[in-house]
Amino acid sequence: MGWELMRRFFFDPTLRDGDIVFLSDEESHHIAKVLRLKTGDVIEILDGLGAVFRAVITSVGRQVEARIEEIITREATVGKSVWVWQAILKGEKMDTVVQKCTELGVTGLLPYQSSRCQGKFDQVQGRKKYQRWQRIGLEACKQCRRLHAIHIDAPTSYAESLKKRSDDDGVLRLLFWEEEKTTRLGDIPEIRDAASLALMLGPEGGFTREEVELARLSGWRTVSLGDRILRAETATLSAVAIVQFLAGSL
Structure with a gap:
């Protein structure tokens, strides 16, 4: 064989x-x-x-x-680490994000529930979804011949998610916000040299201004993906692919 x-x-x-x-x-x-x-x-x-x-x-x-x-x-190392904070999306959209982030080389995925996420779920539902995402991630690793398993955190609240990996050194934290009109990814040369990258993507309804300000206080920089309004899952995959390219990983 x-x-x-x-x-x-x-x-x-x-x-x-x-x-x-x-x-x-x-x-x-x-x-x-x-x-x-x-x-x-x-x-x-x-x-x-x-x-x-x-x-x-x-x-x-x-x-x-x-x-x-x-x-x-x-394989001793996986290159520059890229972590994605992902608002929980409805239905199969989240499955797609898990699968494609794995294929694109994301180190870890941190799902969170924000105020504009569509639908709410309790701990039992959250645990079932978490287990499903774990399975999808492993299957995607096999398909793309990836050797390091993607790390997927258990779902948490938006406020709690901001505390995660907050002590990591040399992390460039980017929050993708449709109302950011000035800064785009091409305007951030630090992407190539950053020790690690953290990307935050919102739900179908986007971020509230209060959530954006809370993230800024935690060291996140807002960035735009352009003038078009993208579907939530499209925004995540676009952000990851562009960042991986700018970081020299694609």
């Missing part, structure tokens, strides 16, 4: 005992029930931290076990 056809699966590094790896319930189900792989089949497994191993399935059941045969590659 050529490497380009090799099935890839993620595993939790804490569920490794020497050369034996225990796959998650979801990955085990996919192996046993969907792909119907068997004991002795060769797969590639990723620890989500940059390492890829060739492994042989040793047990197929509710929890699949595999034995590591060799390390194929180890």
Whole structure:
């Protein structure tokens, strides 16, 4: 089987005992029930931290076990980190954002609920959505051959989200706001040299002025994506792609 056809699966590094790896319930189900792989089949497994191993399935059941045969590659770094603060979007829009941000190399996604988000959800709904986004992120990693898993935070409030990663050094924080009329991404040369980038994108209804001012007090700079009013999911993907290009990552 050529490497380009090799099935890839993620595993939790804490569920490794020497050369034996225990796959998650979801990955085990996919192996046993969907792909119907068997004991002795060769797969590639990723620890989500940059390492890829060739492994042989040793047990197929509710929890699949595999034995590591060799390390194929180890990617130590992922370049400049890009974190996206994303207002929770309605329906499949958020799924699209998670998938495409993963493909575009975003380091982590921090979902938050702001005042203009469409629809509200409680902790149970939030947990279910969070688990779904985790699954989508891992599947996107496999599809685009990404070695480092995207980090996805549990949903939180807008105010709480501003406190996250607030102690990180050398971070350039950019809030994309349709009412910003002066500064565009091309006007910010610091993007290429910043140690890390933080991008904040709003919901379908945009940010309130109070939310923008609160972000500014926390060190965020407002920036425009141009004169057109973009759909929320389009704005996120455009912002990420342009920033990655300006940062030298695309």
